[in-house]
Amino acid sequence: MKKNNMTIYSNKKIANSIFEMVLEGEIVYDIERPGQFVHIKTADESPFLLRRPLSICDADKKAGRMTVIYRAGGAGTRLFAEKKAGLSLDVLGPLGNGFAINGTEVGKRAVLVGGGVGVPPLYGLAKALTTKGINVVTVLGFNDADTIFYEEKFKELGDVYTCTVDGSAGYKGMVTDVMKREHIDCDWLYACGPKPMLRALECQYPEAKGSLSLEERMGCGIGACLACVCHLQEDPSGREYRKVCSDGPVFPWREIAL
Amino acid sequence: MNRLETNLPGLSMENPIMPASGCFGFGEEFAKLYDLNELGAIALKGTTQEARYGNETPRVAETSSGMLNAIGLQNPGVETVINEKLSWLEKYTVPLLANISGSTMEDYERTAAALSAHKRVCALELNISCPNVKEGGITFGTDPELAAELTKRVKTVSHVPVYVKLSPNVTNVTTLAKAVEKAGADGLSMINTVTGMKIDIQTGRPLLANGTGGLSGPAVKPIAIRMIYEVRQATDLPIIGMGGISSVEDVIEFFMAGANAVAVGTANFTNPFICLELIEGLEKWATEKSLSNIQDLHINEVKTS
Numbered sequence: 218m219k220k221n222n223m224t225i226y227s228n229k230k231i232a233n234s235i236f237e238m239v240l241e242g243e244i245v246y247d248i249e250r251p252g253q254f255v256h257i258k259t260a261d262e263s264p265f266l267l268r269r270p271l272s273i274c275d276a277d278k279k280a281g282r283m284t285v286i287y288r289a290g291g292a293g294t295r296l297f298a299e300k301k302a303g304l305s306l307d308v309l310g311p312l313g314n315g316f317a318i319n320g321t322e323v324g325k326r327a328v329l330v331g332g333g334v335g336v337p338p339l340y341g342l343a344k345a346l347t348t349k350g351i352n353v354v355t356v357l358g359f360n361d362a363d364t365i366f367y368e369e370k371f372k373e374l375g376d377v378y379t380c381t382v383d384g385s386a387g388y389k390g391m392v393t394d395v396m397k398r399e400h401i402d403c404d405w406l407y408a409c410g411p412k413p414m415l416r417a418l419e420c421q422y423p424e425a426k427g428s429l430s431l432e433e434r435m436g437c438g439i440g441a442c443l444a445c446v447c448h449l450q451e452d453p454s455g456r457e458y459r460k461v462c463s464d465g466p467v468f469p470w471r472e473i474a475l
Numbered sequence: 476m477n478r479l480e481t482n483l484p485g486l487s488m489e490n491p492i493m494p495a496s497g498c499f500g501f502g503e504e505f506a507k508l509y510d511l512n513e514l515g516a517i518a519l520k521g522t523t524q525e526a527r528y529g530n531e532t533p534r535v536a537e538t539s540s541g542m543l544n545a546i547g548l549q550n551p552g553v554e555t556v557i558n559e560k561l562s563w564l565e566k567y568t569v570p571l572l573a574n575i576s577g578s579t580m581e582d583y584e585r586t587a588a589a590l591s592a593h594k595r596v597c598a599l600e601l602n603i604s605c606p607n608v609k610e611g612g613i614t615f616g617t618d619p620e621l622a623a624e625l626t627k628r629v630k631t632v633s634h635v636p637v638y639v640k641l642s643p644n645v646t647n648v649t650t651l652a653k654a655v656e657k658a659g660a661d662g663l664s665m666i667n668t669v670t671g672m673k674i675d676i677q678t679g680r681p682l683l684a685n686g687t688g689g690l691s692g693p694a695v696k697p698i699a700i701r702m703i704y705e706v707r708q709a710t711d712l713p714i715i716g717m718g719g720i721s722s723v724e725d726v727i728e729f730f731m732a733g734a735n736a737v738a739v740g741t742a743n744f745t746n747p748f749i750c751l752e753l754i755e756g757l758e759k760w761a762t763e764k765s766l767s768n769i770q771d772l773h774i775n776e777v778k779t780s
Binding site for chain 2: 220442445447
């Protein structure tokens with residue numbers, strides 16, 4: 218983990234409120250797995266104290282670049298959206314443990330399910346899995362047609378099922394509806410998105426192997442402040458806990474109380 | 476000559492900069508980033524008799540130049556702190572200030588006795604000002620008589636000097652400071668967070684699961700400066716100052732107000748290397764000013780007329 222300035226190589230809008238930013242810098246060489254994240258300061262002097270945790274979408278070590286995708290939803294992330302190429306950002310990372318894919322067997326199928334801004338880390342994962350020779354099927358869920366991103370990129374790596382809550386593009390409904398309708402069964406299931414989506418997946422595929430990645434409000438991002446803790450399924454109201462930032466953000470299915 | 480050397484009751488420090496309790500855990504995460512012995516001291520995460528999970532999430536909310544938190548004193552309990560956290564810290568020589576909390580006076584006494592008996596604990600910080608727990612904590616910090624009684628009882632059982640951490644959520648902080656001084660406190664640390672609230676206008680509900688939280692960060696610095704200044708006029712007790720420190724200029728301002736050492740809290744979340752940067756910056760500043768020791772700084776520095 219390093220704290221470094223990274224240079225913005227590009228920063229562009231790819232869907233409604235959704236931006237793709239490519240960053241250059243040393244931190245790229247420390248990335249070990251898809252699913253890790255970086256913690257980025259919004260500005261040198263800004264009223265926003267806390268960094269913003271963004272999952273790493275893709276890393277190109279040859280070029281020394283990585284891609285992050287964010288939703289400019291709040292005042293802090295809107296500052297990111299205004300940044301032009303050539304400027305630098307104060308980045309802490311890579312942080313967290315990513316997706317472990319060493320258990321997957323060549324020739325088997327992995328289903329990747331992403332919801333909204335939970336989609337980005339699955340892109341790096343899809344690339345890692347296909348490189349290993351695993352067939353990847355992706356299910357992408359968005360609110361509406363305007364917020365869809367990366368559908369074409371995932372199509373380069375395998376079959377893609379896209380759905381929207383309002384039905385304005387793709388299948389109408391939730392990711393789990395589509396998966397039921399299309400009889401998508403999973404040997405390996407990987408997902409990132411809102412907790413209700415993860416909960417529905419866990420219900421529908423109680424035997425799935427693989428892992429999920431959690432989103433949570435964070436403070437330090439390194440495990441010290443205890444802002445992002447979560448309960449465990451075996452002890453849902455007890456004292457045992459995991460920290461999303463440093464124990465996760467990727468966890469095995471059925472470990473975390475969702 | 477060490478211009479930053481600072482000696483306070485129980486705390487023989489190479490410099491007056493320490494991470495604040497609750498913002499540094501027990502040091503394990505930061506030990507991966509730098510040598511903890513570089514710090515003046517470490518104020519450990521608030522510890523209670525029994526293990527606590529704390530509040531549900533969301534536990535933090537950002538506000539303008541500040542942050543609200545309602546962690547709720549999550550900690551593994553005094554036994555685990557001694558057996559695991561303090562044992563791990565034995566490989567360091569940096570002075571440790573153990574922060575203790577509880578629901579009852581007996582809780583505080585038991586935790587104080589156990590922690591202060593550990594060879595690595597140099598002083599206790601009595602947390603009577605946590606705004607995020609339902610019992611104990613701040614109730615002891617807003618009533619001068621209760622604060623004094625608790626201080627006296629903890630002093631009786633403690634093997635090391637006791638610093639009392641004061642709350643800003645009172646009308647007159649000086650009354651509290653005088654009360655705990657009379658009860659035998661060896662020092663003060665101030666301020667804890669300021670109780671606040673943020674409402675999510677989409678849902679109409681408080682953003683924090685706990686409803687309210689403690690405000691920290693640069694937003695509270697002027698409150699801390701004013702309170703330390705007021706208390707300094709009323710007592711000679713050593714003061715560990717804290718509240719929004721994020722630059723060398725802030726550290727100097729706290730010293731001028733009357734602090735003898737400072738603790739850095741929220742800034743560790745923005746920049747995990749902040750304490751080291753402040754130590755280096757303060758050393759440079761003291762050298763430029765030809766200040767033989769940082770403790771000379773606060774004497775007669777603030778003129779109000």
